[in-house]
Amino acid sequence: MATDIIMPALSPTMTEGALARWVKAEGDAVAIGDVLAEIETDKATMEVEAIESGILGRILVPEGTQDIAVNTPIAILVAEGEAVPDAAASAPAAAQPATTTEEPAAQPSAVPATPAAASLSAPEPEKDWGPTAEITVREALHDAMQAELRRDPDVFLIGEEVAEYQGAYKISQGLLAEFGDKRVIDMPITEHGFTGMAVGAALTGLKPIVEFMTMNFSMQAIDHIINSAAKTLYMSGGQMGCPIVFRGPNGAAARVGAQHSQCYGSWYAHVPGLKVVAPWSSADAKGLLRAAIRDPNPVIVLENEILYGRKFPCPVDEDFILPIGKAKVEREGRDVTIVTFSIMVTTALEAAEALAQEGIEAEVINLRSLRPLDTATIVESVKKTSRLVTLEEGWPFAGIGAEVAMQVIEHAFDWLDAPPARVTGVDVPMPFAANLEKLALPQPEHVVEAVRRLI
Amino acid sequence: MAAAQENTARVGGNGPSLTREQFMDAFHEMLLIRRFEEKAGQLYGMGLIGGFCHLYIGQEAVVVGIQMTLKDGDKLITSYRDHGQMLAAGMTPRGVMAELTGRATGYSHGKGGSMHMFSREKNFYGGHGIVGAQVALGIGLAFANKYRETDEVSVAYFGDGAANQGQVYESFNLAALHKLPCLFIIENNLYGMGTSVERASASHELWRNGEPWGIPGKRVDGMDIAAVHEAAAEAVAHCRAGKGPYLLEMMTYRYRGHSMSDPAKYRKREEVDQVRKTRDPIEHVRQILLDAGVSEDSLRKIEDDVKATVNDSAEFAQTSPEPDPAELYTDVLLEA
Numbered sequence: 001m002a003t004d005i006i007m008p009a010l011s012p013t014m015t016e017g018a019l020a021r022w023v024k025a026e027g028d029a030v031a032i033g034d035v036l037a038e039i040e041t042d043k044a045t046m047e048v049e050a051i052e053s054g055i056l057g058r059i060l061v062p063e064g065t066q067d068i069a070v071n072t073p074i075a076i077l078v079a080e081g082e083a084v085p086d087a088a089a090s091a092p093a094a095a096q097p098a099t100t101t102e103e104p105a106a107q108p109s110a111v112p113a114t115p116a117a118a119s120l121s122a123p124e125p126e127k128d129w130g131p132t133a134e135i136t137v138r139e140a141l142h143d144a145m146q147a148e149l150r151r152d153p154d155v156f157l158i159g160e161e162v163a164e165y166q167g168a169y170k171i172s173q174g175l176l177a178e179f180g181d182k183r184v185i186d187m188p189i190t191e192h193g194f195t196g197m198a199v200g201a202a203l204t205g206l207k208p209i210v211e212f213m214t215m216n217f218s219m220q221a222i223d224h225i226i227n228s229a230a231k232t233l234y235m236s237g238g239q240m241g242c243p244i245v246f247r248g249p250n251g252a253a254a255r256v257g258a259q260h261s262q263c264y265g266s267w268y269a270h271v272p273g274l275k276v277v278a279p280w281s282s283a284d285a286k287g288l289l290r291a292a293i294r295d296p297n298p299v300i301v302l303e304n305e306i307l308y309g310r311k312f313p314c315p316v317d318e319d320f321i322l323p324i325g326k327a328k329v330e331r332e333g334r335d336v337t338i339v340t341f342s343i344m345v346t347t348a349l350e351a352a353e354a355l356a357q358e359g360i361e362a363e364v365i366n367l368r369s370l371r372p373l374d375t376a377t378i379v380e381s382v383k384k385t386s387r388l389v390t391l392e393e394g395w396p397f398a399g400i401g402a403e404v405a406m407q408v409i410e411h412a413f414d415w416l417d418a419p420p421a422r423v424t425g426v427d428v429p430m431p432f433a434a435n436l437e438k439l440a441l442p443q444p445e446h447v448v449e450a451v452r453r454l455i
Numbered sequence: 456m457a458a459a460q461e462n463t464a465r466v467g468g469n470g471p472s473l474t475r476e477q478f479m480d481a482f483h484e485m486l487l488i489r490r491f492e493e494k495a496g497q498l499y500g501m502g503l504i505g506g507f508c509h510l511y512i513g514q515e516a517v518v519v520g521i522q523m524t525l526k527d528g529d530k531l532i533t534s535y536r537d538h539g540q541m542l543a544a545g546m547t548p549r550g551v552m553a554e555l556t557g558r559a560t561g562y563s564h565g566k567g568g569s570m571h572m573f574s575r576e577k578n579f580y581g582g583h584g585i586v587g588a589q590v591a592l593g594i595g596l597a598f599a600n601k602y603r604e605t606d607e608v609s610v611a612y613f614g615d616g617a618a619n620q621g622q623v624y625e626s627f628n629l630a631a632l633h634k635l636p637c638l639f640i641i642e643n644n645l646y647g648m649g650t651s652v653e654r655a656s657a658s659h660e661l662w663r664n665g666e667p668w669g670i671p672g673k674r675v676d677g678m679d680i681a682a683v684h685e686a687a688a689e690a691v692a693h694c695r696a697g698k699g700p701y702l703l704e705m706m707t708y709r710y711r712g713h714s715m716s717d718p719a720k721y722r723k724r725e726e727v728d729q730v731r732k733t734r735d736p737i738e739h740v741r742q743i744l745l746d747a748g749v750s751e752d753s754l755r756k757i758e759d760d761v762k763a764t765v766n767d768s769a770e771f772a773q774t775s776p777e778p779d780p781a782e783l784y785t786d787v788l789l790e791a
Binding site (some may be wrong): 071192240 | 493496497499500501502505506507530532561562563564565566567571572573574575580581582583584585588590591592593594595596597598599602603621622625626628629632710715716718719720724731785786787788789790791
């Protein structure tokens with residue numbers, strides 16, 4: 001049977017090309033793989049190979065022809081002894097451009113609204129977990145891992161110095177003794193490799209907790225966090241979930257300079273397929289880490305080294321857990337909403353205390369979760385206070401504050417009495433000198449000033 | 456000689472060999488991959504497959520020979536040149552081709568494409584577009600085998616190009632350190648995109664690249680299915696016995712460009728023709744079967760079957776609907 005040889009698409013972007021040269025002539029026998037012609041694309045000159053064998057019955061497009069659209073018949077291939085049909089008869093049978101043979105393409109209007117555009121429901125009140133005890137954030141994180149390691153044999157902890165050394169920051173103290181080296185596993189200094197390994201294990205359904213000595217070192221492994229962990233569920237059409245936790249201290253510690261002092265909140269919160277939490281208190285740390293370990297998705301837990309030793313009340317209930325995606329109003333107020341997370345909650349509360357001395361009542365929202373973001377709680381608060389200040393340790397450009405402000409603009413613009421303001425770390429790499437480091441980080445007085453400017 | 460005996464008798468000359476039955480199966484599998492890939496190239500030319508599309512033509516003996524040594528539960532992972540691996544793993548030509556054309560009936564509902572396909576059912580873990588990432592992920596699959604105390608093995612395929620990635624050596628170290636049941640396969644087709652292996656690697660014996668970690672390795676003629684099978688059987692047995700990882704360098708060749716838009720000017724056409732004429736893995740098996748007394752007719756029947764399967768997959772891939780617009784927002788996160 002005669003078949004058309006069509007002008008092939010030879011690159012992802014090619015729509016037309018030139019027929020540089022016919023290598024075969026009319027009447028030539030053609031075997032699979034033989035070069036028929038040379039085609040010039042926008043990128044290069046390519047050889048077109050035969051995909052079926054036969055006789056080159058007729059050349060429809062002479063060499064030297066420019067601007068031949070992809071899918072135009074350029075020759076007719078016939079079987080041996082077969083008559084060559086007329087070009088005119090052949091043309092209607094030619095393959096049509098892909099766009100016309102496919103199902104009607106989705107029109108922009110047919111695209112469903114993004115979840116973000118859905119109307120916000122009022123925030124639910126937080127569950128009361130009863131009696132509390134004062135514990136450090138370090139103990140809270142430890143207790144969360146211990147409880148989940150006991151609860152689920154598929155959970156294991158890997159990282160540098162997590163086992164025999166008992167944790168670089170002593171978060172995993174005692175876990176090796178209780179769970180053994182099968183489930184509390186020291187890793188060599190090889191973040192790219194062991195993160196990939198943990199993600200591979202998670203794709204089979206195991207539930208690794210990957211401890212980075214600091215989140216700065218997660219940069220060595222960010223390809224696996226984003227390209228392998230966050231995207232595989234989507235790329236597999238829902239077949240391959242990745243239940244994994246990446247945790248470690250984030251942001252500035254003290255006097256460790258530029259490469260060890262950076263907030264990755266905005267980096268990771270940017271990525272669909274990841275959840276990102278940033279606990280402040282012991283209750284946040286315990287409740288959110290337990291939720292992160294149980295979550296069937298990759299979750300980034302941004303801890304803070306300075307907070308590790310701080311004590312906060314934490315519910316003693318054995319089942320205590322917090323939902324990911326719910327912010328907490330740490331202090332109520334009517335005049336301004338301060339939205340922040342992690343160690344900056346302390347700074348915000350100090351600022352609120354100072355503002356109260358001046359008769360300004362600030363509401364302080366501890367985000368707890370950066371993705372998903374609890375926009376409902378933020379918007380509810382701004383509708384009451386009509387003013388927004390965001391506060392974060394990270395850099396200003398494309399930071400979490402920018403996203404929070406945009407959410408408020410989208411959902412509560414008419415309630416605002418002043419433009420939103422942001423207080424952030426200074427837009428420089430972290431300096432080492434004590435005085436410069438302090439200048440680079442937000443202080444309570446910066447927040448107080450920002451609020452004063454709005455009122 | 457009775458027919459039953461004939462079917463189990465080893466054929467194929469002096470070297471490592473397989474039974475006639477195994478050669479017949481291999482012929483079918485390899486031909487399926489070849490014809491499928493030719494069809495994919497054809498659909499690409501028609502604009503029905505878009506984006507990147509990396510064909511496996513020429514390398515068929517590698518994946519088919521290795522697959523013959525595996526058992527249910529063994530896990531597979533590879534790079535973006537993944538169509539052959541998927542077909543060998545038992546994924547359906549229809550599902551793979553429909554994913555290539557971006558249709559709802561594809562393995563990833565049209566959201567993965569040529570480079571990103573998976574099958575939980577067939578233990579195929581992708582299909583990865585980042586060169587070398589599958590090696591670290593692959594030792595994770597092996598880690599899971601060990602953690603669950605099974606005797607399952609994981610196979611991580613990568614090319615000579617990926618063999619220069621740092622994470623490959625991090626993975627060698629971790630796999631050896633933890634004695635992970637991971638079979639590393641370097642498919643050395645001589646070119647990482649347009650750069651020949653000599654211009655890319657100071658090591659010219661890639662099979663020895665695991666030596667610092669004590670990983671045993673071998674170089675294998677990847678165009679000879681029996682040689683592939685023999686080496687893989689030994690390597691898989693090593694991994695399954697809990698002796699840790701194993702590295703095989705398969706010397707192979709891709710007939711087509713790196714991707715569809717590669718004019719392949721970095722090598723001479725005569726080089727490609729020479730391999731095709733003298734080392735083609737499928738023609739090699741065809742000759743073995745003919746020499747063993749298999750009739751031309753029975754081979755033609757296999758060819759016809761394969762052609763029908765491939766045409767069916769192409770028809771399916773062209774007539775299946777595109778994904779529903781609502782599919783855009785699904786599978787980002789699982790319900791907690």
